[in-house]
Amino acid sequence: MIPLAANPEKRRYSFEQYITLLRNNDQRLEYDHGEIYAMAGSSANHAAISANMWRALDDALGEDATCRAYMVDRVVRLTPDVIVMPDVVVTCDRADQGDAFFLDSPSIVVEVLSKSTEARDRTYKLLRHQAKQSIQEIVLISQYVQHVEVITRTTSGWEYQEYGHEERFTLASLNATIRVSEIYRRLSIPIEKRTFMPLEIIEPADEQEDS
Template sequence: MSSIATKISVEEYLQQEAKAKFKSEYHGGKVVAMAGANFNHNILVSNIIGLLWQCMQKEDCFVLPSDMLLALPECDKFVYPDVTIVCEEAKFTEQRYGLDVLVNPNIIIEVLSDSTELYDRSDKFRCYKTLPSLKQYVLVASEEMLVESYERTEDNFWLLQSEEDAHKSIKIGKCDMLLSNIYRKVGFGTQNKKK
């Protein structure tokens, strides 16, 4: 027996999210529960945040983990990117219910999984592109060594740089990051888990 999901308003979502024990995203009236991430995913996010913090600590940038809620008004969505970077004054929607909702990310990084890859590459990227502040979108594979960076040009085109060699680096903001450092302690399959 299937059930029909009841649509709720943005106001109801924000009120509910401020009190929730678990994160959920808002997709055009539907509340979508966030699934837990696997070991590789969590190590990659941790490595990326650590590397970016080291590189950006002298700059006027904030490196934010996946608890930062982001508004995508053109798509009627609220989402939690894996890593968000703001290199200017952080701006938020009007705070309601004690919940900060960011509106001006400069860089967004998503770590791909089997269940999210198609969405991260298509619909989510399409929505991220509606944010005027966004300059770079980075996709990091969790089942192979591959980092893809899309950078916005002044003419509003998106240029792709892709790297899969552990000894080469990819630029995230002003930071040159070696893939071997991004993927440090990440194994593929079950080889990274101690027995």
């Protein structure tokens, strides 16, 4: 992930300029207080993992579910000044469904980690997701080994769990259980353990969330 305008002046964009670029650009663009970040093109494994996760969520939701799972084409508005594009997102708010351009009330966000985005996904972006009151679960998926991390909102704060090959994880907000190997279906992804970047769950400071 790189700033769209990589220059010493660090050009800032208005929200309207961002929307214009987003509507006229095939590239995934995120917006953060005037800066636009162009998301690097995903690898074949990244795309396949995202699709497998979306399929697992869609199957878990069933035909009559009020919730919907979407892939990378949906834009999530965390605040008026912070717009992100998760790899997969679930919303149970009907206002977010159909032809809605923005998703304002996501319940689950999924990020497939890349070398260029992992540090930001685990720190700044994680805190932003935690501060969004509608988000109940944050899922981080490695594309290099079979490893899934789930951060869940509870009545006492945030709970962290990690899962490996052949284990199952539950998304409490949907009452859905998914097998890790299902996410890596038909992919030659190692199952060996690796040393992961430490993930310390920090309760985000209270932040006034704008509608």
